[in-house]
Amino acid sequence: MQKIPLKYAFEGMILGKPVTRDDGMVMAGEGLTLTESIIERLKSSGIGNITVKGRPVPGLDSGDVDLAKMKERLGHLFRKYQQNPLMWTLRNMLEQYLDKTIALQEEAAREERSADIVGEEAQGQR
Numbered sequence: 001m002q003k004i005p006l007k008y009a010f011e012g013m014i015l016g017k018p019v020t021r022d023d024g025m026v027m028a029g030e031g032l033t034l035t036e037s038i039i040e041r042l043k044s045s046g047i048g049n050i051t052v053k054g055r056p057v058p059g060l061d062s063g064d065v066d067l068a069k070m071k072e073r074l075g076h077l078f079r080k081y082q083q084n085p086l087m088w089t090l091r092n093m094l095e096q097y098l099d100k101t102i103a104l105q106e107e108a109a110r111e112e113r114s115a116d117i118v119g120e121e122a123q124g125q126r
Contacts, residue, residue: 001016001017001051001052001053001054002016002051002052002054002055002056002057003049003050003051004049004050004051004052004056004057005048005049006039006042006043006047006048006049006050008057009034009039009042009050009052010034010039010056011034011035011036011039012033012034013033013034013052013053013056014031014032014033014034014052014053014054015028015029015030015031015032015034015050015051015052015053016030016051016052016053017030017050017051018030019042019047019050021045021046021047027041027042027045027047028042028050034052067098067101067102067105068102070098071095071098071099071102074091074094074095074098077091078090078091
């Protein structure tokens with residue numbers, strides 16, 4: 001499932017979770033196939049995000065979660081389990097995973113900037 005802004009919704013997507021208003025009223029049920037009229041009705045009701053089945057909108061996942069912020073929260077999330085070796089091991093594993101993922105993202109961003117610079121230099125030489 002993927003949580004997406006409603007502006008990215010398109011006809012044929014299938015809701016992965018019910019869409020509810022702030023007051024709890026269900027606007028559209030889980031499993032409903034979206035149509036243009038349903039999308040418009042949700043927009044006019046002020047719905048901002050929906051959860052759909054699959055991952056139909058590429059590229060959203062990378063920006064959805066701030067991994068550095070998640071890493072900072074690990075201590076808070078596991079604070080009650082400091083005396084539990086299994087939970088503390090899990091916390092450490094998550095921290096290592098986040099460290100590696102953050103490093104990979106930073107490396108990819110550096111490579112992208114390098115490629116942009118090389119591309120600009122090549123255009124400048126023409």
